[in-house]
Amino acid sequence: MTTLTHAAGDSATMVARQLRHMLRYPSMTLLLAGVPVLLLLLFVYVFGGAMSPGAAGAAAGRAGYLDYIAPGIILIAVASAAQGTAISVAMDMTEGIVARFRTMDIARVSVLTGHVVGSLVQAMLSAGLVTAVALLIGFRPTAGPAEWLAAAGLLVMVSFALTWLSVALGLFAETVESASNLPMPLLFLPFLGSGFVPTETLPAGLRWFAEYQPFTPMMDTLRGLLTGAGGGGSGAAAVAWCAGIALVSYLWAKRLYNRDPAA
Incomplete structure (x- = not known):
């Protein structure tokens, strides 16, 4: 058996x-997917009529606002799944299972690979659930097959990048409790970008931050692909952010994992 086959x-x-x-403890998956769904319903039915009042009144406003915020909520679902990864990694590190794995004849890379791929599956399930709920309450994307495929590819790239960041945060955290808190900024960044309101409506300082933080080009690109709104050339920026976050996070996670005292 070759080294590659073994790994x-x-x-x-x-x-x-x-x-x-995931199957034995579905409460974590339901919680991570349920919060974005609740946010979607909250913003559409509580704030939608006021945020985007259409010519036909609040109902038309909610429909238009739903089309605008759905991509942002989908990305929040992906970020929520990444938070679960940090908790899972921290639990493995603090409960001693990783130390036991290191005494066995298994490839070292496989431990983190399992967390990353498992998180990708969870993130896609969460994003799929949010998308399904959005469609049920009136989200009407105009994307064709190619745009849907590109949107799915973008979500996988975002999830891959955020997952490696969460793996690194889980390795960095000293306790499971701190690991659950470290990824929290990932859930708030969409609120400080173009996820819920156009960046041009924000005050000058906040607008500058919103336009140059990583989630804004990701949300603009996803919105452009699904609704034909156009991303303003944000696709390249979104891919660059994903690649940069994934690379830096992978190198950080690898360094933390290899220098662990139990190694």
Whole structure:
């Protein structure tokens, strides 16, 4: 058996372990997916009529606002799943299971690979649930098959980048409690971008931050793909942010994992 085959087999085992955890403890998955759904319903039905009052009144306003905020809520769902990854990694590190894995003849890379791939599956399930709810309450994307495929690819890239960041945060955290708090800014950044209101409506200082933070081009690109609103050339920026976050986070996570005292 070659080294690559050995690593692939061990990684598949660790991915299966993470998926079994999802099935045995569905409350975490439901919580991570449920919060974005509640945010979607809250903003559409409580604020939608006031935020985008259409010519036909509050109902038309809610419909237009739903089309605007749905992409942002979908990305919040992806970020929520990443928060669960930090908790899962911290639990493995603090409960000693990783130290036990290191005494076994398994590829070292497989442990983190299992967390990353498992989180990707969870993130896509959460994003799919939010999208389904948005469609049920009136979200009407105009995307064709190519745009839907591109949107799915973008979500996978965002999830991959945020997952590696959360893995690094989980390794960095000294306790499970701190690991649950460190990724929280990922949930708030969409609120400080173009997720809920156009950036041009924000005050000057906040507008500058909103236009140059990573979530804004991601949300603009996803919105442009799904609704034909146009991303203003934000696609390249979104891909660049995803690649940069993923690379830096992977190198950070690898360094933290390799220098752990239990190694």
